[in-house]
Amino acid sequence: MFDDPASLMNVLLRWGHIVFGIIWIGHLYFFNLVNVPFQGDLAKELKPQVNPKLLLRAFYWFRWGAMYTFLFGILLFGYKYFHQKLFFDADGGVSNRALWMLFGGLLGTIMWFNVWFVIWPRQKLILGGLAAGTPHPDAAALAATAGKASRFNTYASGPMLFGMIVPNNYAGWPAVGMLVAIILGAGFWFGLIKRSFKIKTVV
Numbered sequence: 001m002f003d004d005p006a007s008l009m010n011v012l013l014r015w016g017h018i019v020f021g022i023i024w025i026g027h028l029y030f031f032n033l034v035n036v037p038f039q040g041d042l043a044k045e046l047k048p049q050v051n052p053k054l055l056l057r058a059f060y061w062f063r064w065g066a067m068y069t070f071l072f073g074i075l076l077f078g079y080k081y082f083h084q085k086l087f088f089d090a091d092g093g094v095s096n097r098a099l100w101m102l103f104g105g106l107l108g109t110i111m112w113f114n115v116w117f118v119i120w121p122r123q124k125l126i127l128g129g130l131a132a133g134t135p136h137p138d139a140a141a142l143a144a145t146a147g148k149a150s151r152f153n154t155y156a157s158g159p160m161l162f163g164m165i166v167p168n169n170y171a172g173w174p175a176v177g178m179l180v181a182i183i184l185g186a187g188f189w190f191g192l193i194k195r196s197f198k199i200k201t202v203v
Contacts (some may be wrong), residue, residue: 006084013079017072024065024115025157027058032154032189033196036147041201052131059123066115070108077105097167099175104163111153111160118149154193158185 035055042050081087081098089095094102122142129136136142162181166173 009079010076012030013072015078017069017076017171019071020065020068023061024063024069027062027065028150028153028157029093030058031062032193037199040197047136048130048133052127055123056127056131059120061128063115063120066112070112075107077101096173096175097171100163100166100171100178102163102174103175103178103181104166107156107160107163111156114149114153119146119153122146151193154189155186158188160162161185165176 039047039051074174081101086095087098123146125136126139126142126146129139132137159178162185163178166177166181
């Protein structure tokens with residue numbers, strides 16, 4: 001194992017990227033598939049008791065999962081595509097696998113930005129107000145903006161994951177396939193979100 005430091009570094013960086021990605025994206029799906037329908041059924045008077053304790057914990061793992069996924073992703077991309085020289089093909093142009101990784105990385109970066117600069121700042125005001133017993137006067141508008149960013153992230157996560165998977169599993173898929181990835185990836189989550197409101201809460 002230690003006689004091949006290049007492969008070991010690749011494994012460790014990829015492991016960190018995947019582990020924190022599971023934490024981040026898992027919470028994203030929890031928020032959109034479980035929490036949004038749950039909030040619609042939760043009595044208004046119970047929200048100050050339930051939401052701060054539940055959601056502040058969830059948002060901690062959500063935002064830091066996003067941060068470490070982003071950081072490990074940058075390190076892994078730099079190591080694989082520049083240090084190991086996978087960015088360019090034999091003709092000196094950007095390789096097809098690098099284009100797919102840039103496609104996935106761009107979506108992931110937008111999603112990371114939404115977490116830290118759109119979703120969390122607004123949720124912090126909303127949940128902070130609930131915890132303090134003084135609901136924020138603009139809570140509805142804040143929640144609407146955060147909700148739109150979260151929903152965008154859910155739709156974007158499908159194509160983003162295609163961008164992460166294709167380079168190591170189907171590097172011959174041409175760049176025009178990115179449109180197919182957007183349609184399939186976003187469409188999959190559109191269907192699941194619609195389904196989430198129909199889940200019965202009885203045994």
